[in-house]
Amino acid sequence: xxxxLFIIQxxxxxxxxxxxxxxxxxxxPLIQLLILSNAASFEVKNIPFSFxxxxxxxxxxxxxxxxxxxxxxxxIDEFPSKNKAVAEMQKGNVDVILEIPVNFEKDLIKNRGTTxxxxxxxxxxxxxxxxxVYISQxxxxxxxxxxxxxxxxxxxxxxxxxxxxxxxxxxxNETLNYKTYMVPGILVLLVTMLTLFLSSMNIVREKEMGTLxxxxxxxxxxxxxxxxxxFPFWVLxxxxxxxxxxxxxxxxxVPMLGNIGLIYFFTSVYLLVIxxxxxxxxxxxxxxxxxxxxxxxxxxxxxxxxxxFTPIESMPKxxxxxxxxxxxxxxxxxxxxxxxxxxxxPEIKQHLFILFGYAFIINGLAVxxxxxxx
Amino acid sequence: xxxxxxxxxxxxxxxxxxxxxxxxxxxxPIAQIMLFGFAITNEINNVNIxxxxxxxxxxxxxxxxxxxxxxxxxxxxxxxxxxxxxxxxKKGSVKAVLVFEKxxxxxxxxxxxxxxQVISDATDPNxxxxxxxxxxxxxxxxxxxxxxxxxxxxxxxxQTQLYYNPELKSVFTFVPGVMTVILMLVSAMMTSISITxxxxxxxxxxxxxxxxxxxQVIIGKVFPYIFLSIINAVVIVSLGFFxxxxxxxxxxxxLAFESVLxxxxxLSLGILISTVSNSQQxxxxxxxxxxxxxxxxxxxxxxPISSMPLPMQIISNIIPAKWFIIIIKGILLKGVGLNVLxxxxxxxxxxxxxxxxxxxxxxxxxLE
Numbered sequence: 001x002x003x004x005l006f007i008i009q010x011x012x013x014x015x016x017x018x019x020x021x022x023x024x025x026x027x028x029p030l031i032q033l034l035i036l037s038n039a040a041s042f043e044v045k046n047i048p049f050s051f052x053x054x055x056x057x058x059x060x061x062x063x064x065x066x067x068x069x070x071x072x073x074x075x076i077d078e079f080p081s082k083n084k085a086v087a088e089m090q091k092g093n094v095d096v097i098l099e100i101p102v103n104f105e106k107d108l109i110k111n112r113g114t115t116x117x118x119x120x121x122x123x124x125x126x127x128x129x130x131x132x133v134y135i136s137q138x139x140x141x142x143x144x145x146x147x148x149x150x151x152x153x154x155x156x157x158x159x160x161x162x163x164x165x166x167x168x169x170x171x172x173n174e175t176l177n178y179k180t181y182m183v184p185g186i187l188v189l190l191v192t193m194l195t196l197f198l199s200s201m202n203i204v205r206e207k208e209m210g211t212l213x214x215x216x217x218x219x220x221x222x223x224x225x226x227x228x229x230x231f232p233f234w235v236l237x238x239x240x241x242x243x244x245x246x247x248x249x250x251x252x253x254v255p256m257l258g259n260i261g262l263i264y265f266f267t268s269v270y271l272l273v274i275x276x277x278x279x280x281x282x283x284x285x286x287x288x289x290x291x292x293x294x295x296x297x298x299x300x301x302x303x304x305x306x307x308x309f310t311p312i313e314s315m316p317k318x319x320x321x322x323x324x325x326x327x328x329x330x331x332x333x334x335x336x337x338x339x340x341x342x343x344x345x346p347e348i349k350q351h352l353f354i355l356f357g358y359a360f361i362i363n364g365l366a367v368x369x370x371x372x373x374x
Numbered sequence: 375x376x377x378x379x380x381x382x383x384x385x386x387x388x389x390x391x392x393x394x395x396x397x398x399x400x401x402x403p404i405a406q407i408m409l410f411g412f413a414i415t416n417e418i419n420n421v422n423i424x425x426x427x428x429x430x431x432x433x434x435x436x437x438x439x440x441x442x443x444x445x446x447x448x449x450x451x452x453x454x455x456x457x458x459x460x461x462x463x464k465k466g467s468v469k470a471v472l473v474f475e476k477x478x479x480x481x482x483x484x485x486x487x488x489x490x491q492v493i494s495d496a497t498d499p500n501x502x503x504x505x506x507x508x509x510x511x512x513x514x515x516x517x518x519x520x521x522x523x524x525x526x527x528x529x530x531x532x533q534t535q536l537y538y539n540p541e542l543k544s545v546f547t548f549v550p551g552v553m554t555v556i557l558m559l560v561s562a563m564m565t566s567i568s569i570t571x572x573x574x575x576x577x578x579x580x581x582x583x584x585x586x587x588x589x590q591v592i593i594g595k596v597f598p599y600i601f602l603s604i605i606n607a608v609v610i611v612s613l614g615f616f617x618x619x620x621x622x623x624x625x626x627x628x629l630a631f632e633s634v635l636x637x638x639x640x641l642s643l644g645i646l647i648s649t650v651s652n653s654q655q656x657x658x659x660x661x662x663x664x665x666x667x668x669x670x671x672x673x674x675x676x677x678p679i680s681s682m683p684l685p686m687q688i689i690s691n692i693i694p695a696k697w698f699i700i701i702i703k704g705i706l707l708k709g710v711g712l713n714v715l716x717x718x719x720x721x722x723x724x725x726x727x728x729x730x731x732x733x734x735x736x737x738x739x740x741l742e
Contacts, residue, residue, distance in 0.1 A: 125542030
C-alpha cells in the first residue's frame with residue numbers, strides 16, 4: 001500500500017511540475033466547454049433569404065412581409081432577376097431564393113391559383129429539409145389567412161373547413177434550449193479525451209525515455225505500478241467533471257433533476273474503462289506518437305458513434321449494434337438522462353452493469369498484457 | 375542540396391518505418407468516410423414514438439396508419455394512460471407520444487375541429503422540433519384529403535428546387551468536412567510531434583550543429599507530411615467520388631492547389647505549436663486535445679455557422695478549417711472557381727504567413 005502511495009505521489013508531482021501542461025489540463029477543457037457549447041446546435045435560423053419580386057403587387061408584398069416577420073429568415077436583399085440571385089448563391093451569400101412570378105396577384109384571384117418558385121442551397125441536406133418545412137409553413141399560413149377574402153370574392157359564401165390542430169408540448173426543455181443538451185455531452189467528451197490521451201501517453205513515455213526499465217528492476221509489483229500510474233488520472237477526471245458541472249449549473253443553467261451522486265458513481269466506473277483502454281494502448285505501442293495516434297483513432301470513432309452530435313436511431317441497424325461497444329455512448333446517455341430527465345438508478349442500471357463488465361474485461365486484458373520484462 | 379535530400383530521405387525512412395502510425399494515418403480517413411457515408415446521418419428517421427389513443431375510432435386509426443407508414447416514425451408501443459408518458463421518457467425508449475383527445479371523430483364531424491397533442495422529449499431540442507414538424511406535415515396532408523370536396527381552389531403553391539444536392543445526401547456535407555478535419559489534425563499533429571521529439575530526445579542539438587541551415591531542417595521535417603497529406607486528400611476525394619457518387623463540378627487543378635495550400639497552413643500551425651511546447655506530450659495535447667473539438671464544431675463541418683450566435687460566428691473566422699470547407703464545397707459541389715473563392719484563398723494564405731512569421735520569431739536556435 002505504501003509503495004502505491006509513493007508512486008501516486010511521484011505521478012502527481014510530475015503532473016504539477018510540468019508548467020506547460022497545467023493550463024492544457026485545467027484551463028483548456030473549461031474554455032472549450034464555455035465556447036463550444038454555444039456553437040454546437042442543429043437549430044436552423046438566420047437563414048440568408050433573398051427574393052425576386054416580378055409582380056410588385058399587394059399580395060406579393062404581403063407574402064414577403066410574412067418572411068420578414070419570421071425569426072428563421074434573415075432578409076439579405078431583393079434581386080432584380082433570378083440569375084443575379086443564383087450568382088449570389090454560388091458565392092455563398094444566400095441560401096434561399098423566393099421567386100414571385102409575373103401576374104402573381106392576378107392569377108391568384110382570377111385564375112384560382114398560382115405557383116411560386118423556391119430555390120434552396122441543399123449542400124447541407126438536413127438543414128435544407130428544415131428550411132423547406134419553414135417555407136411551406138409560411139406559405140400555408142398565408143394561404144389560410146387569405147382564404148376567407150378569396151372565397152368571398154369568388155362565391156360570396158364561406159365554407160367551414162375541417163381542421164385537426166396539432167398542439168406541441170416540449171417536455172424537459174420547453175424553450176428548446178440547445179445548450180442544456182450539448183453541455184453535458186461536450187463535458188463527457190472533454191473528460192474522456194483528457195484522461196484517455198494522458199493515460200495512454202503516460203506509461204509509454206517511460207518506455208520511450210528508458211525510465212521504465214529502471215522501475216522494472218525495483219521490487220514494485222505490476223498492479224502497484226499500474227494503480228499508482230492511473231489513480232492520478234482517475235482523480236483528474238473527477239475534478240474536471242466537478243468543475244464542468246459547476247460551469248454547467250451556473251453559466252449554462254443546465255437543470256440537474258437527478259441525483260448528482262449517481263453521476264459521480266457512474267463516472268468513476270466509466271473512468272476505469274477509459275483508463276483501462278489507455279493502459280492497453282500504452283502496452284501495445286513503443287512511442288508516445290503511436291500511442292497518441294491510436295488513442296486519436298478510437299476517440300474520433302467513439303465520438304462519431306456516440307449519439308452526441310447525430311441521433312443513433314437514424315443509423316442503420318448494424319451501426320446501431322456497433323455503438324453498443326462504445327463506452328462514450330453510455331456516458332452521454334446517462335449524463336443526459338440523469339441531469340435533464342431526472343432518471344434514477346432503475347433506469348440506468350443496465351448502462352451501469354455494461355460499464356462494470358467493460359471495466360473488468362479491459363483492465364484484466366491491460367494488466368495481463370503489461371509485462372515487466374521485454 | 376545533396377545534404378538536404380539526404381535529410382529528407384532520412385525523414386521518410388523514419389516515418390514509413392513506423393507501421394502502426396502508418397496504419398492509423400491511412401486507415402483513419404477511410405474509416406471516417408465510410409462511417410459518415412454508411413452509418414452516420416444528421417437526418418432524422420425511424421424515431422420510436424408511442425401513441426395514446428383516447429378515442430380509438432376510425433379517424434384516429436387512419437391517422438395512426440399514416441404515421442406508421444412514414445419513414446420517419448416507428449410506433450414502439452401503445453399507452454393507455456397519461457401517467458405512462460413520464461416513465462417511457464425516463465427510460466429513453468420513446469422520443470415522442472401522440473395523444474389523441476377523447477371523441478376525436480365526433481368532434482371532427484360535429485365541430486369540424488379536433489386535437490392531437492404531440493408530446494416530445496425535448497432534451498434533444500432538434501429531434502423534438504423535427505418530430506413536431508413532421509407530425510404536423512402528415513396531419514396537414516390528411517386535412518387536405520378530408521376537405522377535398524369543399525377545398526377552395528385558389529391558393530398559392532410552391533415549387534421547390536434544391537440546388538447542388540437535390541437528393542439531400544448528408545454525405546455530401548460530410549466528405550469535405552472529414553477531409554478538412556483529417557488534413558488539419560494530421561498535419562498539425564505530425565509536424566509538432568516530430569519537431570518536439572527531436573528536442574526532447576536531444577537530437578535537435580545534433581541537427582542544429584550540422585551544416586544544414588535551421589530553415590532546411592524545418593522544411594526537411596515537414597516535407598514528408600505534405601506528401602502524406604496529399605495522399606490522404608486524394609484517397610478521400612476518390613472515395614467520395616467513386617463510392618458515394620459525389621460530383622466534382624469544379625476544376626481538379628484548383629482543388630489540388632487549394633488542398634496543398636491548406637496542408638501548408640496546417641503544417642505551419644504545427645511548426646508554431648512545436649516552437650511553444652517543450653515536450654511531445656505538450657505538443658500532442660495542444661494539437662489534438664486543443665484543436666479537435668474546435669475544428670469539428672466551429673468549422674461548419676457538422677453545425678451550420680449561420681445559425682450560431684454572433685460571437686461564435688466571429689470566433690469561427692479564426693479557424694482555418696472554416697475557410698477550407700467553404701472552398702472545397704464551392705469547388706466540388708457548386709463548381710465555382712477562383713473568381714468566387716479568392717477571398718477565402720487569400721485568408722488562408724494570410725494565416726499561413728502569420729503562422730510562419732510567428733514561428734520564425736519564436737524559433738530558438740540555441741537550446742537552453
